[in-house]
Amino acid sequence: MTSEAIDNLSREDRRFEPPADLAADANVKADAYETASADRLAFWEEQAKRLDWETPWEQVLDWSGAPFAKWFVGGRINAAYNCVDRHVEAGKGDKVAFHWVGEPEDDTRDITYAELKDEVCKAANALLELGVQSSDRVAIYMPMIPETVVAMLACARIGAPHTVVFGGFSSQALIDRIHDCDARVVITADGGYRRGEPAGLKPAVDTALEQCPDVRSVLVVRRTGQDVDWTEGRDVWWHELVDGQSAEHTPEAFDSEHPLYVMYTSGTTGKPKGILHTTGGYLVGTSYTHWAVFDLKPDTDVYWTAADIGWVTGHSYIVYGPLANGTTSVMYEGTPDTPHKGRWWEIISTYKVNILYCAPTAIRTFMKWGAEIPEKYDMSTLRVIGSVGEPINPEAYVWYRETIGGGRCPVVDTWWQTETGQIMISPLPGVTAGKPGSAMTPLPGIEAKVVDDEGNPVGNGHGGYLVLTEPWPAMLRGIWNDDERFKETYWSRFKDMYFAGDGAKLDDDGDIWLLGRVDDVMNVSGHRMSTTEIESALVSHPKVAEAAVVGANDPDTGQAVHAYVILRESAGDGGPEVVQELRDHVANEIGKIARPKSIMVVPELPKTRSGKIMRRLLRDVAENREVGDVTTLADTSIMDKISAGMQDAK
Ligand code: 6R9
Numbered sequence: 001m002t003s004e005a006i007d008n009l010s011r012e013d014r015r016f017e018p019p020a021d022l023a024a025d026a027n028v029k030a031d032a033y034e035t036a037s038a039d040r041l042a043f044w045e046e047q048a049k050r051l052d053w054e055t056p057w058e059q060v061l062d063w064s065g066a067p068f069a070k071w072f073v074g075g076r077i078n079a080a081y082n083c084v085d086r087h088v089e090a091g092k093g094d095k096v097a098f099h100w101v102g103e104p105e106d107d108t109r110d111i112t113y114a115e116l117k118d119e120v121c122k123a124a125n126a127l128l129e130l131g132v133q134s135s136d137r138v139a140i141y142m143p144m145i146p147e148t149v150v151a152m153l154a155c156a157r158i159g160a161p162h163t164v165v166f167g168g169f170s171s172q173a174l175i176d177r178i179h180d181c182d183a184r185v186v187i188t189a190d191g192g193y194r195r196g197e198p199a200g201l202k203p204a205v206d207t208a209l210e211q212c213p214d215v216r217s218v219l220v221v222r223r224t225g226q227d228v229d230w231t232e233g234r235d236v237w238w239h240e241l242v243d244g245q246s247a248e249h250t251p252e253a254f255d256s257e258h259p260l261y262v263m264y265t266s267g268t269t270g271k272p273k274g275i276l277h278t279t280g281g282y283l284v285g286t287s288y289t290h291w292a293v294f295d296l297k298p299d300t301d302v303y304w305t306a307a308d309i310g311w312v313t314g315h316s317y318i319v320y321g322p323l324a325n326g327t328t329s330v331m332y333e334g335t336p337d338t339p340h341k342g343r344w345w346e347i348i349s350t351y352k353v354n355i356l357y358c359a360p361t362a363i364r365t366f367m368k369w370g371a372e373i374p375e376k377y378d379m380s381t382l383r384v385i386g387s388v389g390e391p392i393n394p395e396a397y398v399w400y401r402e403t404i405g406g407g408r409c410p411v412v413d414t415w416w417q418t419e420t421g422q423i424m425i426s427p428l429p430g431v432t433a434g435k436p437g438s439a440m441t442p443l444p445g446i447e448a449k450v451v452d453d454e455g456n457p458v459g460n461g462h463g464g465y466l467v468l469t470e471p472w473p474a475m476l477r478g479i480w481n482d483d484e485r486f487k488e489t490y491w492s493r494f495k496d497m498y499f500a501g502d503g504a505k506l507d508d509d510g511d512i513w514l515l516g517r518v519d520d521v522m523n524v525s526g527h528r529m530s531t532t533e534i535e536s537a538l539v540s541h542p543k544v545a546e547a548a549v550v551g552a553n554d555p556d557t558g559q560a561v562h563a564y565v566i567l568r569e570s571a572g573d574g575g576p577e578v579v580q581e582l583r584d585h586v587a588n589e590i591g592k593i594a595r596p597k598s599i600m601v602v603p604e605l606p607k608t609r610s611g612k613i614m615r616r617l618l619r620d621v622a623e624n625r626e627v628g629d630v631t632t633l634a635d636t637s638i639m640d641k642i643s644a645g646m647q648d649a650k
Contacts, residue, residue, distance in 0.1 A: 012394050016401065016434045018410055022383065026430020028292045028444070036444035043445045044071075044473055047288040048280070051324065052086050053077050054253035057280070061471060067491045067498070068478060069471045071281030076253035079260055079279050080120055080157035083323035085251065087113045096328045099302070099351050100146050103193035103334025111146055113326070116153075119146075119242075121249035123154035126242045130217045132185055134159030134254070137262070139183040139215075141165045141174055141201055143192020144333040147221045147238065148309050149319055151187045152261075156279075157251055161259040163274070166310030166609045167192055167201055168634050171208040173272075178212045180274055181262050181480050187238075189221040190228045196338050198224035206231070256280030262480045263312055265418040266608075266632050273489070274480030275312075275418045283324050285422035285474025289443060290321030293412050294355045294384050295429045302351050302381075304330035306344060306358040311610045312418040313388055316474070317357060321422075336362060341369050345377035353379075356404070357386035357414075361546070361611030363396045363404075368545030368568050371403045379406065384429045386412040389610045391514045393536040397436035415439040415514055417500065419490070421474030424448060425512055437536065438513045446472055450504045450512065455494040463505035463530075465518060468498040503530055520615050522551025522559050527593050529561070531615060534596070537589040538563060541582055543571035548605050548613045549596070552622035560597040562622040564642070567601060574601040598622075602645060606630070606638045618642070 018026070036043035041060040048057070057075030087095065093114030100109045111119075132138060138155050140162050142148040148164075155162040163181050165174050178186070186209070191200040202220060206229055209215050220228070221238040260279045264272040290296060296303065303322055307313040322329050330351050336344050344366075348356065366374065385405045387397070392413050401411050410429040416422060424446050425439040432440055442448040447470040449457050458464045475498075479486040493499040503515035515521075515530035522529050531549045538547035546566040554560035565582065567574050579599045587595040606614045609632070617639055620627045627639045 012435060012437055014394075014398065014436055016410065018430050018432065019408055022295065022410070023430040026428070027295050027297075028428050028430065030431050032292075032428075032444040040445055040447075040470060044284065047445070047473075048072055048075075048284045050287050050291075051077060051082050051280075051283055053280075057256060063471055066471075066496075067487060068483075069281075069475055070257050071471075071473045072256040072284070075256040075280050077256060077280050077283070078157065078251040078253050079283055079320065080124075080153040081251040082283060083153060083156075083320065084113060084117045084120055087326045088117050090326075092326060093117070095326070097323065098146060098149070099328070099330045101330065101332045101347055102145075103196070103338055105339060109146060116150070118247040119150045120153045120157060121247045122242050122245040123150050124157040124249045125245040126219070127154055127158055127160065127185070129241065129245070130185055130219070130236070132158065132160050134252070135259070136160045136185070137181045137183040138162050139165060139174070139178050139181075139186045141167060141186060141188045141205060142221070142309075143167050143189055143201065143223060144309060144331060145189065145192065145221065145223055146331070147189070149331075152309075152315075152319055153323075156260060157249065159252065159254045159258055161261050163262045163264065164310050164315070165264070166308060168310075168609055170631055170636075171204040173631050174204060174208040175211050176271060177264050177274075178208065178215060180264070180271070182214065184214055185217045185219065186215055187219045187221075189223040191224040191226050193224065193334055193338075195335050198226050200226060200228075202228040209234075254279060257477070259477075261315065263315060263418050265312075272632075273482070273485065276477045276480050277421050277474065278477050281473035281475070282421050283320060285472060286316040286321035287324035288445075289423040290317060290327075291325055292428060292443065293414060293423050293426050294357070294386060296325060296327060296355065298326045301327065301354040302330065303327050303355045304332075304348070304351075304353045304357065306332060306336075306356065306362065307388075308609055312421070313357075313610065316422060336365070342373050342376060345374045345379060348379050348382065349377045352381040354381050355384045355386070356382060357388065359389035359611040360387055360392040360396055361390065361607060363387065363392070363400045364539070364546045366404075367396060367399050368566060370569060371399075374403055379404065382406065382409050384412060385409045386414055388414045388416070388423075390612055391516065391532045391536075392437065393532075393539040394436035395536070395540045401436075410434055411436075413437075413439045415502075415512075419476040420468070420472070421476065422472065424468065424472070435507075435511060438507065438511050440511050442512075446470075448512070449497075450506050451494060451497070455497065458506060460506045460508050460510050463503065463515065465493075466500045466502045466504040466512070466514070467494055468500065469496075520550070522549075522561060524551065524559050524561060524593060525557045529594060533590060534561060534563070534586060534594050537586045537594070538565055538582060540589065541585045543567055543574075543578060544582065546605060548615060548618055550615045550619045550622055552619055554597070561594060562618070563596040563599045564602050564605060564618055565599060566603070566605065600642075600645065602642050604635070604638050604641065606642070607634055608632055609634050
């Protein structure tokens with residue numbers, strides 16, 4: 001991205017200082033940055049002491065086989081022991097690990113650490129009985145229920161890497177993932193609740209397994225009680241196999257670099273990549289960042305990541321980070337509008353949640369519904385609120401801070417990826433004066449830069465590509481079975497630097513602003529522009545709740561800007577005058593060059609499970625093409641609605 005395009009990005013001058021009491025008592029103070037940069041490896045070595053190692057490491061980092069890292073070399077550790085047993089041994093067995101909230105009202109369960117330990121041990125014994133051995137892969141295709149966490153930890157306990165497939169994905173997605181990592185066992189449920197209705201999962205597994213003859217066992221949790229087809233000899237009920245197992249299981253320590261899980265993430269082209277995470281470094285990176293970024297006080301805080309476990313955010317900040325820290329978390333099964341649009345805020349007031357972590361797409365949806373809904377609930381217990389998954393538009397940030405955070409909670413805008421495993425760039429709530437729209441600076445122990453096309457660092461006020469210049473503990477160790485693709489995707493664009501695939505700019509203070517995926521950058525009459533910038537301008541208009549912008553081929557300008565917007569509920573239907581008003585608004589905010597050629601008012605936008613807008617599909621619509629692969633959409637009917645609206649408009 002060239003500087004001319006971003007000179008006018010976000011003339012944002014609002015600043016929010018940390019609250020004085022939070023700053024005084026913060027887990028991490030400003031000196032952490034200096035300590036970490038003085039000796040990065042010593043810093044991470046210190047953080048590794050948060051965990052219980054069966055055998056200590058001999059070397060903090062072995063980077064001699066770069067870009068394949070080894071962290072805490074020679075150390076041996078069991079992830080499940082660290083997430084569960086050691087808290088029970090420390091006398092915290094009665095502490096709640098999860099306040100689980102099912103989607104149907106009054107369907108709740110509190111699970112203590114002692115209960116979680118028993119469940120994990122039983123499930124581990126059950127997997128052993130099914131013949132699962134360390135290093136065998138297990139696919140998990142589940143709703144958001146406690147058994148999902150139990151299943152993941154049971155796998156970790158016996159050293160069998162899990163691959164969690166988002167419950168909203170189709171049987172095709174399941175087939176691809178089972179084939180790629182050669183899973184032999186699948187853990188699933190009859191179904192889960194979605195918008196008040198039981199939604200089946202087992203049927204998709206049955207369909208998928210017609211093409212996966214190597215899968216020998218399917219362990220099925222009964223969640224909804226709906227009818228399921230049954231394959232004798234292959235399918236086993238969880239309650240029949242797991243419940244009767246012994247609650248004793250001695251955890252075995254594995255090498256620090258033993259694979260913990262594979263998480264598939266879709267690239268813009270080609271088949272999904274199986275991102276490999278290993279054990280020791282991953283636990284160090286996730287537990288430290290969970291404690292530092294959210295200022296977690298494990299003895300008193302109630303923490304809630306409102307995200308799906310099938311997304312890396314669920315792995316790192318519902319399961320491994322929080323449990324390694326002995327946290328009490330909330331886990332919620334359903335959608336935010338079931339049975340009413342105040343469900344999240346009701347949960348926060350019921351459980352006295354102190355820390356909330358969610359995605360900008362959720363925040364913009366709540367903005368669309370209106371502030372009067374959350375304002376009905378007592379959310380005075382909240383003290384830190386976080387955002388992840390996309391750039392948070394400044395307007396959404398300020399709304400989140402004011403309406404949800406009561407004007408007192410720091411917003412931590414956390415940039416990271418499936419590949420990074422842990423949060424990389426974020427404010428620290430007790431240190432950083434936050435700027436709406438900026439993820440600010442790399443965390444202590446992390447080195448990130450913004451570079452130009454040649455890989456040279458840009459100066460303040462300039463834009464380019466985000467790169468990570470030093471290895472970090474939770475980094476991916478590769479792509480499952482595809483070392484070449486790993487090197488090619490992340491390490492070939494710039495020498496000795498990890499290429500994240502995101503555009504970014506440094507503001508005049510040197511703080512980082514993320515500008516969206518580089519594949520989404522538009523080129524209009526020779527000017528390179530970021531989708532984020534124009535989307536944020538649209539969202540700053542009081543009538544707009546959400547916006548997606550794409551560049552589509554144009555005979556006159558090379559590419560032209562096309563926008564899709566969701567209006568706030570208070571804004572009416574959006575006739576031609578509104579469209580004109582929004583086009584002018586963008587021209588005023590950024591410049592004439594950014595004025596969208598077309599703006600279409602839509603009911604919904606195509607999004608992935610983590611709420612990321614799939615601009616590629618909108619580009620297909622704008623360029624009048626057949627819409628491409630929609631298998632990773634959270635709701636596959638959306639594209640039909642948008643394409644139909646496009647036809648009507650013509
Ligand atoms: C954790 C997660 C990674 C991509 C990443 C970037 C975008 C995530 C962001 C953000 C701006 C933030 N992203 N957090 N962009 N600000 N705070 O989302 O992982 O699903 O692998 O996506 O998400 O584009 O490259 P993943």
